Amino acid sequence: MGRRSVHTADELRELILGASTELIEANGLAGLSAREIARRIGYSPGTLYNIFENLDDLVLTIEGRLLDRLDQALGDVPPASSPTQTVHRLAQAYLRFTHENPKLWNLLFEHHLPPGREVPAWYQTKLEGLLSRVENALAPVLTRSDDKRRAARVLWAGVHGITSLATTDKLSIVSTESAPALVDDLVSAYLKGLGEKQDQLAT
């Protein structure tokens, strides 16, 4: 068979990404297969390889879009009266996002590149963009940029840890329902502790 031209390359690309996303939302990374994608969109497996280098490339594309969506969700958070409150809002928005897209979110951690292959540069850039949202929220309260960097990373990792344990079947040390309370507790206690430390340094 030859050129069908019932879909443009871009349309085909979106078809593939759409079908892939559905498969992942249904069954995680394990539910994804080139053959199943092809079946769903009515093309043969080989066609996928005209558009994506391989499945890893496809998955990275989906991950990129997911990071964009999270960035947008965090961007939609209105700044609150205090930096502390803003961080709380960001953390809860992150939590909400992961809760609404659990399988897709897990993709970021389920998926590994084959040994030796590096993550693309734009991927790292997107992550830094997300982190900088937290850093900016912390700016009024932490002036030293090293402190800001560290605090943002600790908070990010902490919230990630909670959501990661909550959305993973394999050990719910943390239940889905308790996650928001834990996140609040982490953010408030950690920031309070940081504040006290600063006071000590100031005296």
Added chain:
Amino acid sequence: MGRRSVHTADELRELILGASTELIEANGLAGLSAREIARRIGYSPGTLYNIFENLDDLVLTIEGRLLDRLDQALGDVPPASSPTQTVHRLAQAYLRFTHENPKLWNLLFEHHLPPGREVPAWYQTKLEGLLSRVENALAPVLTRSDDKRRAARVLWAGVHGITSLATTDKLSIVSTESAPALVDDLVSAYLKGLGEKQDQLAT
């Protein structure tokens, strides 16, 4: 071929677990395959299924032993002068353990059971045992058992988040070298913040 009886069932079990562990340490879960295990130990793939129900069963067994090893490592941590210091030591011991066994540790999060299958009861028990080590360390400083539970979970999840981001290729928001400092920062600021909260409640 018939019974070889060059190895007892227990020896065979250990051979299989040993080869599997090596494969995972080399290439993560992706490096594990029933056929490759069989090749390495000089048996046919079918033999594995006399001893383990399937690969998931085998992997869960490895995970169980890993959790036991971590439990032992945490048990070897000597109590410090203050509860806060003890928690610091526990956190650093956890970090060290994951750093020394990165691929094996990642197994806990890479591996998912097929949909519908639940984690065995002993697995949950082991996890609770680990958590209770943190709770016990917090006991002198947090009397309300709810507070203890929450604080232990937040700390556990927080440290997990940091190590998880540090040991994952796919985005090193956190570098391996900076992880210990982040863990210290998290523990000290969080506990300080908790202390202040308590003071407030006491007044």
Added chain:
DNA sequence: CCGAAAATGGGACGCCGTTCAGTACATACT
């Protein structure tokens, strides 16, 4: 209208997990 380029299908290769019938061996019994 024809030739060239491009897109696609479909089969092939070498993997995978898992199952199972058959076989060769060790043991138990006579």
Added chain:
DNA sequence: AGTATGTACTGAACGGCGTCCCATTTTCGG
């Protein structure tokens, strides 16, 4: 010692997978 019994084991088979590639068909430029 010889035979019967049961079991540990093999190896092939099934249906799946990712990826590659060639033949074919269709579209487009001239």
